[in-house]
Amino acid sequence: MKNKSVAIIIYLLFSNKIAFAKEGMPQLNPEFWLSQILWLTIIFVILYFLIQKFFSPKLFALIDSRTNFIKSLLEEAESCKNQIQKLENEYNLIISEAKNQSKKISIKLKNDFNDKISLKRKEFENILNSETVKAEQEINNFKKQTLENIENIAGDFSKELIEKITGTAPNSSNLNAVILEISNKEKKSQYV
Template identity: 30%
Template sequence: MAAETTSPPTADLRDGHTAADAAPGHGPAGTTEVAAHGADSGGLPQFKFEYWGGQIVWLFLIFAVLYTLLAKVFVPRLRKIKDDRAATIAAAVTEARSVQAEAEAQAAAAQAEIAEAHSRSRRLASDAKTKAASDLATSQKAEDDRLQAQMDAAETRIRGLRDQAMTNVRGIAADTAQAIVEKLTGQKLSTAEVNAALAAQGAV
């Protein structure tokens, strides 16, 4: 038991630290400083005054890039699209007005043609009516002339027949009177005497 000896603690040269540094509750010095710094920071670094300079620089850089993109790329494209749309709308409106004006002109021309057709049809109807009336009057006059000629011919024929009938009646009367006188007196009168007596009787 007396031979037992106590060996002195040997130094732990692992990672360049002594055993005392590796004791429980103690860590490397760098780790302790980082932990202490993290414990002291507290909150977001963006709100710390020492970081505002870099943040402002980056803000200006980002703003400059965005402004350049907007001014050189997006805004010209939007303006070009807007101008193209306005030009398209203006061209469409102009074309629509032109088509409307052409349609109105064609409608006016159609109305004029319809009015001209109505006037022509009325004029043709009036001419046809006048011609029909003239033809009717001509045919009526011709028919009247024909009927008048027939009536004149009939009257002439009637007068001829009447004169012939009167001549026959006179002859019959003369023969009858001559026969009666001869029957009553026993004397035969001549034809000249009988005609003279009939003429005197007719004059009376």
């Protein structure tokens, strides 16, 4: 009795759908519903099992290994960058030290050169002074000598002049005495 009522209910439920399916929508025909559910379950479970057990772990592992590989490369690049930075700092330090040293050497050389120049200048000045003194002495001597010779030249000139004017030769000793007297007077007037 119970089975009969269940069968009637199922018939009433599906008869409508079967009628509807026959009219237009084959999807509502329950004839192959259970078959489709069964095959869907079998195929889906097998597919899920294969993806879950084999493909998914393989791809996860691959992506993880690639991520790690990229990470390690990035770390390596970072360490290389740090090393380059360190070397650059060392290079800059060496360059700045060399610059300072060259500056110091250049200043020292300049000072040495200036000292040597001033020393040489002093030496030259000393030589110049001594030579100047010598030259002045020589000039004075020459002046003295010239003054002395001037008296003789003046005597001879005066003698010839008087002789030409008067026609008689004057006494040389008197003439020399007069010229000497005039010369002495001139010298005195010059030195006074």
